[in-house]
Amino acid sequence: MEQERIASEELRRTGLQGISHLVLAATIKDRTTGTHLQRVRRYVEAIAERLGLPGDLVEEFGYSSVMHDVGKIHTPDHILQSEHHLSDAEFSVIKQHCIDGEKMLGTARFFETARGIAREHHERWDGKGYPDGKKGEExxxxxxxVSIADVFDALTSKRPYKEAWSAEAGLQAIEAGAGERFDPEIVAGFVALAKEGVLERISSEVAASADDDQPGSSAK
Ligand SMILES: [Fe+2]
Ligand SMILES: [Fe+2]
Incomplete structure (x- = not known):
């Protein structure tokens, strides 16, 4: 029993170590900041908790969320870092990061949730997303x-092509997407978290603990 416990704890630690390597590589390539991933992870955990999920699932959703864009390792730099409007051909290359991410995460049970997130984080509730056009609870x-946490954080962060939106504007955009881009029930939970000040607290806690988001850094 004890041996089993140690073995599974070791497996878990190896998995988590694998995550940080993968994520580090993708982060460098994508020029996103570690703080984006930390905020997404914390928002995801807060939403999952709010939806009443058990603690182990909250934790699993959290660590799995940081791998949503690992597939971008395979996306050519000139497309990833393009600041102009992408052509259809370029956009289909971008879409590939979901499929590549799922593949990179192999077959281990440990990465099952992460594979789903990598594959589906650009799907939309109304079925108009990519890469598979899944809809609703499919x-x-x-x-x-993750799609809500990721979009909210992208909107409220500075990117090479845009300034950071205010939290209110970001939240309005998420609310406007309820039932179209996003699951309306999860949006309701997210809005409640915002009203309770949870999102703001997460964002300032991450900023306080960050070393790559100081003024003058290339946070994107
Ligand atoms: Fe993505
Ligand atoms: Fe992201």
Whole structure:
């Protein structure tokens, strides 16, 4: 029993170590910041908790969320870092990061949730997303949560092509997407978290602990 416990704990640690390597590589390539991933992870955990999921699932959704864009390792730099409008051909290359991400995460049970998130985080509730056009609850719960956290954080962060939106403007955009881009029930939970000040607290806690988001850094 004890041996089994040690073995599974070791497996878990190896898995988590694998995650940080993968994520580090993708982060460098994508020029996103570690703080984006930390905020997404914390938002995802807060939403999952709010939806009443058990603690182990909350944790699993959290660590799995940081791998949503690992597939971008395979996306050519000139497309990833393009600041102009992407052509259809370029956009289909971008879409490939979901499929590549799922593949990169192999077959281990440990990465099952992460594979779903990587594959489905650009799907939309109304079925108009990519890469598969899944809709509603065909999209895994974890991916439906991550898509809200990821979009909100992208909107409220500075990117090479745009300034950071205010939290209110970001939240309005998420609310406007309820039932179209996003699962309306999860949006309701997210809005409640915003009203309770949870999102703001997460964002300032991550900023306080960050070393790559100081003024003058190339946070994107
Ligand atoms: Fe993505
Ligand atoms: Fe992201």
């Amino acid at each position: 999209i895994s719960l974890a991916a439906r949560i």
